[in-house]
Amino acid sequence: MSSEREIEIREKLTSRWLEVEPSVRAFVAAAVRSAADREDVLQQVALTVARRFEEYDEQRPFVAWALWLAKSRVIDFYRSQKSQRLVLADGMLERLAETLVQRRAEVSPRREALEECLEGLPPRSRNLLRFRYHDGLPIEGIAAAVHSTPGSVRVALFRIRETLAACIERRLAAEGGR
């Protein structure tokens, strides 16, 4: 293979992966229990996508192909972890992947809407989100950091996400995005 052709393939692969990575990450997060296992499975999916990229049929949506590979890697993961039971059965994984394929086009508008919605949150809520998503603290760690209880932090984060989800839907609806 000429180096120009290899560069072209590499650029195409990188660009396609960056486009679908949020959907694949969401699929793995919904299907696998712990954060560390999710990272491992996601890396396995990325590896499989890179290895098998030449098999990808450009007539199909790339996200559907990547999620099909992700489903196989999730099932492989549960097979290797005999102590863990598959939380979503095969058919459920299929439906989850279909839902995420349908949502794919909305990911970028959702990100933009989220950034705007975050601006409207009070500092305390933003602080909790920072502890959870930037610092990667578990619920107990956040509770210790803000001198609260895990139960209160859980409820607070749930309400924040509900608020953000509703705000995102409103913004998308206002822009005719959904």
Add this chain to the structure above:
Amino acid sequence: MIDDAVRQNIDRWLDGDLPVAEETALRIALENDPKSLSLLADRAVLHGLLRDVAGRPAITLAWVDRRPAVVRSAAWVALSLAVCFLFGTMLVLPRADAKSADMVRRVLDTLRTDVDRRYSVRVEPAFPRVRAARARPQPPVSTLLVHGTRFVQSTEIEGRFLAWGRDARGAVWFTVSPRSVAVFGADEIPDALGDVCDLRTLDLATMLETLLRDFELERSSGSGATDTIIGRPRDRASRFGRVEISIERESLQVQGMVIQRRHRGRLTATVRFVLEETAARDEGAYEWRGHVDADAEVLDGTAVRGARRDLLTEFLRIVRQEPADS
């Protein structure tokens, strides 16, 4: 309308916080109600976006792992190898300026990996808004002693002496006072702590190899006895921006490096490393024992629940120079 308990359980599942006993109830809800499955998909996307917006790096296929080898998972190493195998051959300078690349290669050839290097390090945040809020005319300079993936870094911020490092076993430790030290084993380092280590340390050999592999290089006419190589990443998704290396022409010693860091294409910080000394140091220089009192409290995995996390929160606040009430 989806029941509130199901909605909460979906969030707890995505937080990795749902008790195993509740999983069956969640599974039944997801199987019986398509709207619940749809909510799970939406919430999983939201969690991912929050993670992105909060500043964590996405996995990219061209990523060079920022963590030391000892903490890379086998899968990640396999991914790197596969990607290198698939694409590596054409990444070795197909378009780089030949003389610049040659100079970097010669530096790599002569690079002694058995020595310890001491640098002064200055991190300049890219966002003026952040800088203004912090009201600091100059970010503090820290001192970095590094040998491969081992390092120890120290600085004084807000009148407090901070030190942190990574030892030969890959454990990361830090202290904000001589009275206590927090230690995280190689397999339990929180992302936020890993990010601090990644941003402020410099493994010279790895950086030069990255430059040769992933950057367009050009040589700029240096002043006096020094040459300057400018590197620009080929991949827009790179976590690095422009990189500038000052190399002493005669000895091929790297005198300094200015590295721009990016996230999702945006410049986030400029990190300046200036070489101060090259010398052989004892391995003990990278361990926490020399940086705290002999009877200091050691917060490792066996410490009282939450104590190590509290110290991490304090350390991150000081390193990021955030006000105490933020």
